[in-house]
Amino acid sequence: MSSPSSAPVAAPAAKICFNAQCKESIADHIAPRRKGWRLRSGEIAELCDRCSSAFEQGTFCETFHSNDSGWRNCETCGKRVHCGCIASAQSYGFLDAGGIECIPCPRKSLATASNQISSSLMFMQQHVPERRDSPAKTWRSMANPLSGQWRQASHMWNMTMQSDLQQRLSYEFDRPSSIEKLAPGGRHSIVTHEKKFEPERKITTDLNNISQDKYIHGNAGENDPMSARKSVSTDPCSTSSIVNFEAKPNSSIKLQQSPVTKENSSILISLSASFPSSNGVKDPMKLSSNQSPVQITTPLSKQFYPQRMNEAELQVQMRNGRTRVDAYPRTQLLPRYWPRITNQELQQISGDPQSSITPLFEKMLSASDAGRIGRLVLPKKCAEAYFPTISQPEGLPLKVQDASGKDWIFQFRFWPNNNSRMYVLEGVTPCIQAMQLQAGDTVTFSRIDPEGKLVMGFRKASSSSNEQDPETHKSSTDISPPPEADQITSLVQKDGSTSKLLQVPSKRKAKALGLKSNCLRIENEEPMEFKLTWEEAQMLLCPAPNSSPSIVVIEGLEFEEYEEAPVLGKRAYLTSDQAGSSCSSAQELSLEHIADMVSCKSGVSKKRKAKAKGDNVEVSDGLDTLANLAILGYSENHQSSQPTTRHPRHKPGCTCIVCIQPPSGKGPKHKPHCTCNVCLTVKRRFRTLELRREKRQSEKESEMPGKQQSPTLPPEVLPQPGSMDAASTGPIDEVATQKVTKMNVDAVVDEASEHRTTSASPLKTPQIDLNIQPEREEETLVQHQTVSLVPY
DNA sequence: GCTTCGCATGGAA
DNA sequence: GTTCCATGCGAAG
Numbered sequence A: 001m002s003s004p005s006s007a008p009v010a011a012p013a014a015k016i017c018f019n020a021q022c023k024e025s026i027a028d029h030i031a032p033r034r035k036g037w038r039l040r041s042g043e044i045a046e047l048c049d050r051c052s053s054a055f056e057q058g059t060f061c062e063t064f065h066s067n068d069s070g071w072r073n074c075e076t077c078g079k080r081v082h083c084g085c086i087a088s089a090q091s092y093g094f095l096d097a098g099g100i101e102c103i104p105c106p107r108k109s110l111a112t113a114s115n116q117i118s119s120s121l122m123f124m125q126q127h128v129p130e131r132r133d134s135p136a137k138t139w140r141s142m143a144n145p146l147s148g149q150w151r152q153a154s155h156m157w158n159m160t161m162q163s164d165l166q167q168r169l170s171y172e173f174d175r176p177s178s179i180e181k182l183a184p185g186g187r188h189s190i191v192t193h194e195k196k197f198e199p200e201r202k203i204t205t206d207l208n209n210i211s212q213d214k215y216i217h218g219n220a221g222e223n224d225p226m227s228a229r230k231s232v233s234t235d236p237c238s239t240s241s242i243v244n245f246e247a248k249p250n251s252s253i254k255l256q257q258s259p260v261t262k263e264n265s266s267i268l269i270s271l272s273a274s275f276p277s278s279n280g281v282k283d284p285m286k287l288s289s290n291q292s293p294v295q296i297t298t299p300l301s302k303q304f305y306p307q308r309m310n311e312a313e314l315q316v317q318m319r320n321g322r323t324r325v326d327a328y329p330r331t332q333l334l335p336r337y338w339p340r341i342t343n344q345e346l347q348q349i350s351g352d353p354q355s356s357i358t359p360l361f362e363k364m365l366s367a368s369d370a371g372r373i374g375r376l377v378l379p380k381k382c383a384e385a386y387f388p389t390i391s392q393p394e395g396l397p398l399k400v401q402d403a404s405g406k407d408w409i410f411q412f413r414f415w416p417n418n419n420s421r422m423y424v425l426e427g428v429t430p431c432i433q434a435m436q437l438q439a440g441d442t443v444t445f446s447r448i449d450p451e452g453k454l455v456m457g458f459r460k461a462s463s464s465s466n467e468q469d470p471e472t473h474k475s476s477t478d479i480s481p482p483p484e485a486d487q488i489t490s491l492v493q494k495d496g497s498t499s500k501l502l503q504v505p506s507k508r509k510a511k512a513l514g515l516k517s518n519c520l521r522i523e524n525e526e527p528m529e530f531k532l533t534w535e536e537a538q539m540l541l542c543p544a545p546n547s548s549p550s551i552v553v554i555e556g557l558e559f560e561e562y563e564e565a566p567v568l569g570k571r572a573y574l575t576s577d578q579a580g581s582s583c584s585s586a587q588e589l590s591l592e593h594i595a596d597m598v599s600c601k602s603g604v605s606k607k608r609k610a611k612a613k614g615d616n617v618e619v620s621d622g623l624d625t626l627a628n629l630a631i632l633g634y635s636e637n638h639q640s641s642q643p644t645t646r647h648p649r650h651k652p653g654c655t656c657i658v659c660i661q662p663p664s665g666k667g668p669k670h671k672p673h674c675t676c677n678v679c680l681t682v683k684r685r686f687r688t689l690e691l692r693r694e695k696r697q698s699e700k701e702s703e704m705p706g707k708q709q710s711p712t713l714p715p716e717v718l719p720q721p722g723s724m725d726a727a728s729t730g731p732i733d734e735v736a737t738q739k740v741t742k743m744n745v746d747a748v749v750d751e752a753s754e755h756r757t758t759s760a761s762p763l764k765t766p767q768i769d770l771n772i773q774p775e776r777e778e779e780t781l782v783q784h785q786t787v788s789l790v791p792y
Numbered sequence B: 001g002c003t004t005c006g007c008a009t010g011g012a013a
Numbered sequence C: 001g002t003t004c005c006a007t008g009c010g011a012a013g
Helices: A049-057 A060-064 A104-113 A118-124 A145-149 A159-173 A176-182 A199-216 A309-318 A343-350 A380-386 A429-435 A483-494 A507-512 A534-540 A591-597 A604-612 A619-639 A677-703 A731-742 A745-754 A774-780
Strands: A034-038 A044-047 A071-073 A080-082 A092-095 A100-102 A230-234 A241-247 A267-273 A294-297 A356-364 A375-378 A396-402 A407-417 A420-426 A442-449 A453-459 A500-504 A528-532 A550-554 A557-561 A572-576 A582-586 A598-600
Touching (some): A034 A049, A049 A060, A060 A080, A356 A453, A375 A380, A380 A442, A396 A429, A407 A429
Parallel strands (some): A396 A453
Antiparallel strands (some): A034 A044, A267 A294, A356 A442, A375 A420, A442 A453, A500 A528, A528 A598, A550 A557
């Protein structure tokens, strides 16, 4: 072996190259003696020019020891390193996992990451490995006593942890406030608000700071918890740089490095803290502001989705300063309350780019929440974590800002419940109405810092399916679909594309849902299922004849807008009546089909069953029921003076699916003798109404014989028992029909939609009251009519 | 008869 | 078994 270690110690006076294989004399007068490696005595080996050049170029061992043993390959770059030779002793480091890694690899990385630290690195002989592959490595430099603080945290970067961390980083960086908070003290240079989006500059600056901090102050980490662990690494193979901080008070420095996909030209900075707390390891509540972790990555992921507990822990750790609000371990929150909010939403909520938003939690509105009770049940842990502490059930008023900047004041309170508490926000109805929220939609609570203002956003249920696509993710300021449209889409989309179930809630449920509008009420006493596929529903909506639709896109859904109100029925076929007039006639539904679609389970439906027994059941009555359903929903909304949470009151300017329908009368007129189902239905209903009013009027007058009889329908129009079948063609029916058809049916509908002129005489202003409740009317007229609802 | 309030209940996690 | 929470339910206004 020609190991230099065995070479005699060079005497200062020696003029021979220290390289035993060289022995070239060194003439001071010819050239100054060149320095080589450090000898065990502490002196520096003196080399001749040739050997010295080889040593400086790192080819000394290759030149003189190529045949010696002890050659190993760098685990990172594969370069041959002559281990076991003092001349190369400082050119490599041992990996904890085995193998060695040559110095040039980290040198290269560091040079790329920060050209200001290269000299320091050289001096310190730190081994920061280059990462071309991503083997799990932990290494400790043998050359420097400080290297114990600079081992590579290898095991954290296996694939699982890598993925996890990247999710976390992505998650955390979507939290500007967290970022903002993460660098209290001297780390604000890292704190880059995502909106500013200047991470590279910031991080470069910070890298410089880091290097300076580390290498200028030496082992600063030993005394400074915050700067305890810092590492800088730049992967020359990618454009990514990773800076990973791990602050551990009173602990040693730990270097972490993470490979990053080359496609990701981002810079990751993570500063994680693992502080033992008095509450235990998992309690990040004890994080102080100067212990906050930092995690930054760019580009921003559009959304953050806490996926694991670790993320939640980190997220909690990100919070600082606020012992209660910020530090609550989100690990204790159910995942369904984890906030999912897009950057877009955050920006919209924030408004002020200087402020940051901390998403706190979210909650999908239940029927109770969205109902008219006006109480939003808060998840207990969320309430206790993010809302002020309340000791009295009365609670305190809480000012919450919505996405539009409007302030709402809710009563944040609780009820004692099973030795626990049930937190509610009271008085949310106006806000929920303003947001047009309904059950299934999600409200998000965030906090704007530094003011600490609570903001409340929302996400419509119909957009939840696109959560993964933030571009289609509807935020609070997006144009919300009309509630009806939302209902429809949710009906269609929630259960997939084939089977839909519209559950009309029971009376109690309807109450909770705020179904005062009776928009969907057919029989509010009993649950009713409306089983339709989307296609079937479409088939039931038949456009009026000669009407060409204009396409209206609402929340990504295309709606055909017709000038004429659609016909509720089955497929439309163009037919011609005897007079030759063309009209769209909805195919009448078969009995079985109606029964299949509309299923009343009990209660009034049973009554109807009983009534229907033995009666002639008309097929068209099923259609009539459906028509009444639609008409009622429309008219009731107009007549309702009570605001509902299910749908706000239809007002001028309302853009809901009902209101955007242009009023009838703008389309082609039905001919007087049109026998389409619409006309027949309208006629029949009008006839029913007239007859009932006449009957009431006559009853009234019979009770008040002294009073003068008011003008009524001619006697021939008066109802005759058993003559009210819609399809009947008896004389009375003919007369009534003729009278009706003299009217402009569409005008009647218009009028009915605008006024409830129930007191008006049918003769004076022949109108059809579309606000009637069919179950009541038909019960009162059961003696005149056949039961229209098909029993089953 | 309706709404609101406060608590109770029961299903789900 | 415990806790949470959606909502049921009765009392009061």
